[in-house]
Amino acid sequence: MTLFDKSNGNSNGETNGTDLSQIVAQRGQPLGMVIEGSVSNGVEVRLDPGVSVEQIKVGTFVTLQGSDNRFFGVVTDIGLGSTDPRMKYTPLPSDDPFVIQALQGTVAFGTVSVLPQLTLPDVVGDEQGPAAAKSIPAHFSRAYTASQEDVETVFGSEEGGNFWIGSPLDMETKLCLDLGELVKRSMGIFGKSGTGKTFLTRLLLTGIVQSGQASSLIFDMHSEYGWQGQDTDKGVTVKGLKQLFGAKVSTFTLDEEHSRRRGLSTDETVKLGFNHIEPEDVDLLRESLNLSEVAASAAYNLREKFGEDSWLKEFLDAGKNGSLLELAEELQVNAGALRALYNRMGRFTRHGFMVEHSRVDTAAQMIEHLERGQHVVLEFGRYGDDEAAYILVSNLLTRRIHRKYVEAKESAMGGAGKEPRPLVIVIEEAHKFLNTAVASQTIFGIIARELRKYNVTLMVIDQRPSGIDSEVLSQVGTRFSCLLDNERDIDAVLSGTSGSRALRSVLSRLESKQQALVFGHALPLPVVVRIREYGTAFYETIQGGGDSDEEKKRKVDELFG
Amino acid sequence: MSTTSGNGSGQLMERRVGEVVESTSTSFVAQCYQLEGAPALGGLVRTDSPDIYGVVGTVTTEPLDSARPVLARGEDADSEEDVIRDNPQLARLLTSRFEVYIAGHIEDGITRQYLPPRPPRVHSFVYACNPEEIAGFTSQLDLLRLLLNSGASHADEIVGACIRQAASSHDQPNYFLAQACRTLSVELAADVARLNAILRRISP
Numbered sequence: 001m002t003l004f005d006k007s008n009g010n011s012n013g014e015t016n017g018t019d020l021s022q023i024v025a026q027r028g029q030p031l032g033m034v035i036e037g038s039v040s041n042g043v044e045v046r047l048d049p050g051v052s053v054e055q056i057k058v059g060t061f062v063t064l065q066g067s068d069n070r071f072f073g074v075v076t077d078i079g080l081g082s083t084d085p086r087m088k089y090t091p092l093p094s095d096d097p098f099v100i101q102a103l104q105g106t107v108a109f110g111t112v113s114v115l116p117q118l119t120l121p122d123v124v125g126d127e128q129g130p131a132a133a134k135s136i137p138a139h140f141s142r143a144y145t146a147s148q149e150d151v152e153t154v155f156g157s158e159e160g161g162n163f164w165i166g167s168p169l170d171m172e173t174k175l176c177l178d179l180g181e182l183v184k185r186s187m188g189i190f191g192k193s194g195t196g197k198t199f200l201t202r203l204l205l206t207g208i209v210q211s212g213q214a215s216s217l218i219f220d221m222h223s224e225y226g227w228q229g230q231d232t233d234k235g236v237t238v239k240g241l242k243q244l245f246g247a248k249v250s251t252f253t254l255d256e257e258h259s260r261r262r263g264l265s266t267d268e269t270v271k272l273g274f275n276h277i278e279p280e281d282v283d284l285l286r287e288s289l290n291l292s293e294v295a296a297s298a299a300y301n302l303r304e305k306f307g308e309d310s311w312l313k314e315f316l317d318a319g320k321n322g323s324l325l326e327l328a329e330e331l332q333v334n335a336g337a338l339r340a341l342y343n344r345m346g347r348f349t350r351h352g353f354m355v356e357h358s359r360v361d362t363a364a365q366m367i368e369h370l371e372r373g374q375h376v377v378l379e380f381g382r383y384g385d386d387e388a389a390y391i392l393v394s395n396l397l398t399r400r401i402h403r404k405y406v407e408a409k410e411s412a413m414g415g416a417g418k419e420p421r422p423l424v425i426v427i428e429e430a431h432k433f434l435n436t437a438v439a440s441q442t443i444f445g446i447i448a449r450e451l452r453k454y455n456v457t458l459m460v461i462d463q464r465p466s467g468i469d470s471e472v473l474s475q476v477g478t479r480f481s482c483l484l485d486n487e488r489d490i491d492a493v494l495s496g497t498s499g500s501r502a503l504r505s506v507l508s509r510l511e512s513k514q515q516a517l518v519f520g521h522a523l524p525l526p527v528v529v530r531i532r533e534y535g536t537a538f539y540e541t542i543q544g545g546g547d548s549d550e551e552k553k554r555k556v557d558e559l560f561g
Numbered sequence: 562m563s564t565t566s567g568n569g570s571g572q573l574m575e576r577r578v579g580e581v582v583e584s585t586s587t588s589f590v591a592q593c594y595q596l597e598g599a600p601a602l603g604g605l606v607r608t609d610s611p612d613i614y615g616v617v618g619t620v621t622t623e624p625l626d627s628a629r630p631v632l633a634r635g636e637d638a639d640s641e642e643d644v645i646r647d648n649p650q651l652a653r654l655l656t657s658r659f660e661v662y663i664a665g666h667i668e669d670g671i672t673r674q675y676l677p678p679r680p681p682r683v684h685s686f687v688y689a690c691n692p693e694e695i696a697g698f699t700s701q702l703d704l705l706r707l708l709l710n711s712g713a714s715h716a717d718e719i720v721g722a723c724i725r726q727a728a729s730s731h732d733q734p735n736y737f738l739a740q741a742c743r744t745l746s747v748e749l750a751a752d753v754a755r756l757n758a759i760l761r762r763i764s765p
Contacts, residue, residue, distance in 0.1 A: 087753040096764060097736075102760050103757075105754070107753055
């Protein structure tokens with residue numbers, strides 16, 4: 001009752017009414033009390049007479065005030081109970097509101113099952129954050145809907161430097177993500193086509209750019225993230241990262257013409273030399289180029305013969321000169337396989353971004369930008385629809401960047417340099433790089449598995465998560481899943497998650513737009529998020545292309561050591 | 562609750578309806594001063610010393626001498642009033658009694674809705690309660706449990722009548738009814754059929 005005493009002492013004449021609303025704001029709406037439960041199955045809360053079951057939805061956050069602890073949990077089930085089992089068979093006057101109202105909430109009542117997940121600190125602002133719940137509240141503990149403050153305590157607040165991505169279901173509360181934690185592990189964004197993956201990705205990237213927690217390298221298959229993107233549902237264009245952040249973002253393009261047609265200027269045009277292609281790349285392209293294993297492995301023989309720098313050029317020259325047969329004999333490979341390789345590579349190297357020899361090391365350029373704290377978007381233009389080009393280019397560049405990062409990190413560990421800046425690499429159609437057949441070979445498979453140690457993580461975007469190698473998927477720390485309806489995809493997304501049965505029903509009941517189930521490393525508990533609108537109101541919250549204080553300090557340090 | 566002493570004794574006299582003639586721990590019987598002068602079923606009454614409250618459960622009008630049963634006398638009369646006028650002795654041969662189920666008492670100025678240590682003494686005066694007393698006493702509702710478990714064959718009727726009458730004494734009858742329903746629901750949680758029967762009796 002100290003709360004009331006305090007306000008009575010106030011001279012500003014607060015009424016008890018405002019006190020009550022303050023309590024509701026602090027504690028949330030009272031729901032009922034705990035009547036039974038267990039740690040494994042959660043607790044059963046009997047609803048107060050005034051609370052209708054219809055007000056509560058599965059997935060709602062609830063706090064339980066025990067005698068020593070405050071618990072934070074999620075509603076997992078809602079039920080109807082009765083004190084008298086014979087009630088089912090007793091004819092009751094359903095048209096008499098008086099009788100019905102008297103029975104409701106007393107003899108016939110609602111129950112909700114709550115799974116306590118966390119214990120909240122007793123004092124808000126306590127240094128000790130929420131911890132996993134290892135017990136349950138005692139009998140008759142009161143249950144409340146979680147208030148804004150509770151949600152902030154659990155998920156962090158925007159003021160605390162976290163990124164607001166949306167609201168929990170049925171709440172106006174801002175739900176925030178700790179981007180620092182998010183970029184520490186790989187993340188995955190999954191969902192059927194048209195469920196808002198791209199918008200969610202844009203939002204997260206904006207957060208990452210804004211927070212300056214990490215650099216990002218975006219392989220932008222459909223040119224959606226750089227300058228501007230399309231909202232196909234509303235038929236409007238939305239701003240891309242470059243428009244929002246200006247100099248913080250550098251755009252690279254493979255297809256200058258395409259960019260020019262769209263009236264955009266890009267920072268760099270990427271040209272890849274034959275000298276940059278390695279037999280490993282050919283291996284990776286086997287599926288998209290429809291090459292046999294023998295043909296792909298012939299590339300290794302060619303490299304052995306002609307050397308790393310010029311094997312492809314020499315090989316293509318030999319093909320042009322009609323000396324493939326001799327070459328096949330010399331290398332002791334099947335002539336048919338070598339011809340197939342020649343045909344496929346020949347077609348491939350006619351792409352506009354391929355040049356015979358390139359002195360410019362695009363990867364090094366990109367790293368330079370990334371090291372400066374900039375974010376790089378590589379637009380594929382018309383080559384975005386060419387699967388092989390997308391795979392080759394992203395793989396080729398990433399391999400080089402990976403190498404640089406490993407070197408930088410190793411020298412940092414040896415005390416000879418500074419830590420490389422955390423990097424998030426964004427890839428779309430991830431199952432093409434990370435399927436079971438190639439995941440062990442592609443650089444992305446390696447990054448997903450181990451590169452967290454080298455400050456590089458992946459953001460994989462995919463509509464068929466079942467196509468991704470399960471070993472790689474298990475390394476994806478934080479998963480954002482929009483609506484999925486294929487059983488195998490759902491299984492894949494939820495693999496290795498505790499309580500996946502409960503999540504499964506949530507996942508298949510998501511709305512088809514703007515809703516995602518988020519769970520994993522960066523969050524203390526799984527949550528369904530109504531994704532924030534990416535539009536004018538959102539642009540206004542972005543503090544231009546300016547650097548944050550932290551960023552400025554970093555740059556000054558960099559310049560003057 | 563000893564506020565009644567504040568009422569004028571004349572007013573109290575007016576509300577005196579009878580006198581205890583039989584008394585047990587759970588109930589007592591009072592004889593009315595006036596023939597047919599008993600309070601209504603479910604009405605709240607009290608005795609004075611000690612202050613014991615009760616709810617009227619059974620009202621009986623019968624001959625004083627059980628060996629002389631009442632006979633029908635109105636065969637030739639035009640109206641019922643004529644019967645009474647033509648037989649003035651009747652009022653002396655008949656008597657009205659009412660049985661009261663004890664619903665609580667006052668101990669050191671505090672209302673207790675459980676049975677008093679001793680029942681009222683025989684010849685204690687019985688008073689009908691006025692609306693303030695009713696509202697005051699029924700601000701607690703533990704008496705409903707006493708009534709439901711009184712053992713009377715028509716306990717449901719007594720409870721229903723008591724709640725209906727008490728509601729009209731409260732400033733917010735609907736609020737009172739809601740409270741009463743809640744209490745009944747708790748008491749009869751395991752017997753929805755009985756609860757339903759009582760609720761229908763008090764439904765406004």
